[in-house]
Amino acid sequence: MTCHSHFKSLAIAAAIALPLSGLSIYSPALAQQTVKIGSVLSVTGPASFLGEPEDKTLRMYVDKINAAGGVAGKKIELVIYDDGGDANKARTFATRLIEDDKVVAMVGGSTTGTTMAMVPVFEEAQVPFISLAGAIEVVDPVRKFIFKTPHTDKMACEKIFENLKQRNFTKIAMISGTDGFGASMRAQCVKVAPTYGVQIIAEETYGPRDSDMTAQLTKIKGVAGVQAVVNPGFGQGPAIVTRNYAQLGMSATPLYQSHGVASKSFIELAGPAAEGVRLPAAALLVGDKLPDGDPQKKVVVDYKQTFEATAKQPVSTFGGHAYDGLYIMVEAMKRANSTDAKKVRDEIEKTKGFVGTGGIVTMSPTDHLGLDLSAFRMLEVKGGDWTLLPPGT
């Protein structure tokens, strides 16, 4: 039995055992020549759309790295726990990773809630933790051992407003979901709007499970002077907003969606109503449409092919965040030529020009995210598919 297949069978055994018992299975004999990377993900439960592709991505790429000889002369041993989206469980598993599994590094934390619950554990243990959660709170204020890979909702607002400014729109309406994602992004948008000279003259909300938003949209329609409508939201809500928007004949006013719906299923669900909708999204979704000179092209196309071939499901940005986190970690270990937690942490902070699926990452002691607005591409739905908006339109 080769080491590779041994790991695979372990991973499968763990995959079966995890949801049942939450216990990890590993052979102590392996522990000597391996480097242990821990992860706590929301593989099941309400945030499973985040955790599932992250879980698949980590397993897939750890196998790959190990097949290519591992890192710093050691094979990676991945310890993944499923928190089911529960912050309390996440914290328990984080403690277990530190105390029982003695991991040297952590890549995980699918949601902001689970991540924030685990942050104190890793800060105290001084183990580097690359989070896969969206909110800015994870890295603001900067904590010594905490990093993250996904772009923030603040950046998405800025990208949208940048586009509004280019089109000379100053008066907009917002319709936001009241779920965590929608509420957080709404707050960020309201905060940064004045910087871009944008005035929000009408604001509506809808519940995350509402199935009709025509009442709210009718109100927006009745407000004079609205030049564009922005919809921070997530899940099926924005698709229904988009459909109701077309139903009410409002399509003459540009509609902006958020990166929260940047997946093929949004176009499928919204159907022809999605035509002309603009939104900021990571390069990963339009990999094949990027010009050949784009620095991210190779990374995102490779990741998309690998993921789709192995997982047999369409690629999502969430799995991409896990890819970025794993490789930032592994490259830091390579540079440090060590698996000492503190040395690895220092090297993560020195990450410079790392080309990931989410953008080009350059971290610093004051920036533990390392992405700028170029991480987002402005897309428009045309002919039932995403098209890349040329800059300045």
Added chain:
Amino acid sequence: MPEFFQFLVSGLTIGAVYALVALGFTLVYNASDVVNFAQGEFVMLGGMVTVFVHAAGVPLPLAALVAVIVSVVLGLSLYWLAIAPARGASAVSLIIITIGASILLRGAAQIVFDKQFHKLPAFSGDTPVQMLGAAVQPQSFWVIGGTAVMVLLLYVFLERTLLGKAVLATSANRFAARLVGINTTTIMALAFGGSAAIGGVAGILITPITLTSYDVGTLLALKGFAAAMLGGMGNPLGAVAGGLLLGLLEAFGAGYISSTYKDAFAFIVILAVLFAAPQGLFGRRTIERV
């Protein structure tokens, strides 16, 4: 004024959705005094099975039929495997069993299908119909019409057929019903199968508007239950009135008051109504004879 009509139309559409779900509660409640909290799951099954069977290349009407059959089979299994073995238990225990069943069905759907949202094509196109300045989705007519047809069928069944009378008799007093020769076990099975069918049909009709996923049942069941309580549990007409009223409250609440508080507004009105008339708007008055 066009705003008013748009709110009205939105309210009626979403209200018809709630009414369809509320209707599903009626039959089981009538036969057994049990509120079947797995009702939302049958709505989910109707939508999801249709989506997946349709995606496999089966024409939509046939896929819808398959979905209704699957719902009915599962409704009957729910009765035979979980409710019937506990037949001596109190209504509260049976209600708890239905909650368990709903969690089971939801979990199974998550594995059998997937966790994504899905849609069905609208039955007669997506071009909105303009009425009095309001834009109406053609699917709204299907939902409203479907609700009307089902209410009528249910009403005729309960009030005009011997079998329907047997259902009501079983509900009134199961022991006495058995004494006069009604096979209460069959009646109960019939009620579960029938309400599963109503749920399945509801799921098929509303999916083009609401979209569907493995977990849509929870909220729909909650809203449908609120609608059924508002209208008076057990009365098909009450279920429809409650559903439409709840939908209108939400739409006008969002339109004229604040979209942030629309659910709170709707539920405050429901509480007020139930204070004044604890049996709901069209509820049967229970008379205890001493």
